[in-house]
Amino acid sequence: MLDSGDGEVVDVRLITENGVQRRKADELDTLLDGPGLLWIDVAHWDADTERVLEKRLGLHPRAVHDCAVRNPVPKVHVYPDQTFLVLHAPERGARGHVHYIELDQFIGPNWLITVHGPMNPVVPLDAAYVETRAVARRLENGRLRPTRACELSAALGSALTGRLREFLTELTQEVWNLERQVTAGHMGDPEVFLDELFGVRHGLLAVRTMAALSREVYGRMCRLSVFGEAGAPQLDDLEDRFRRIAAMADSQREYLQGVIEFYQTRTGTKMTIAAERLAVIAAVTLPITALSSVVGMNVIVNEQTRIGTLIALLTIMLIMSGTLLAWAKRKGWW
DSSP states (O other): OOOBSTTSSEEEEEEETTEEEEEOGGGHHHHHHSSSEEEEEESSOOHHHHHHHHHHHTOOHHHHHHHHSOOSSOEEEEETTEEEEEEEEEEEOGGGOEEEEEEEEEEOSSEEEEEEOOOOTTSOGGGGGHHHHHHHHHHHTTSOOOSSHHHHHHHHHHHHHHHHHHHHHHHHHHHHHHHHHHHHTOOOSHHHHHHHHHHHHHHHHHHHHHHHHHHHHHHHHHHHTTTHHHHHHHHHHHHHHHHHHHHHHHHHHHHHHHHHHHHHHHHHHHHHHHHHHHHHHHHHHHHHHHHIIIIIHHHHSSSSOOHHHHHHHHHHHHHHHHHHHHHHHHTTOO
């Protein structure tokens, strides 16, 4: 028996012209044979859920297996009476890591099953329900009233593009802050600053990858006319949204790469200048070191210090050093 209720395994909603009703999971048999659109949201795909839904709705075994494991890339499988869809959303982790939050969908004739895929244990549970809760709010306040499962699925896809766009907005703001620090020369600890730069770049790359792969999935669905002629505009719109998000993320990544190159060039220039100055210092002190090592001990470490000879040696050292400094100045080395 499937559980139902707040915080339980399965959340069942019946969507009709009159509104949205929360129903019990043990009413599935009656609800599936009745009017309206049924939305079955599965918080955790376990053996009991798999057994009941696979048998009652005739779910494809391959798709059922994909619900129980993590899928590294989005995908779509089209079957005669249903479509299985896998999408990913971003969630920021520690040290620049981006978690892939998976949302699986079974799209049937008058029902939709959403399955929240396995996640890394460190990810907050709320991160898995962003899209479904957003769509549920639209249903409850009457702003969304789908009559077909494909319309409800499209609403979830739209919510996912919104999540990608918000994540991209956050990363873009960080890019601006980093660019200001680089141009102003206030980077702080270089190692920490480099971690920030490459962490943001990784986030932009993750957004681009998710959006680009999802675009390909919806492009495939358009080609196969998964939503039928009436639903074709929704698929075209979703494909266009993912394409544009991928393009924007790629543009921001290129801009950030320019900031990184600016920072690296400035740092490299400073290191080159420092190396040149160190080389000048070494060149200036080299003849002094050589001269003192040859005759210095004979002048100072003796029965008595030979003041005249010592003064002559120091004078020679100063002349040699001054000559080398003047020559380095003419060469523009300092």
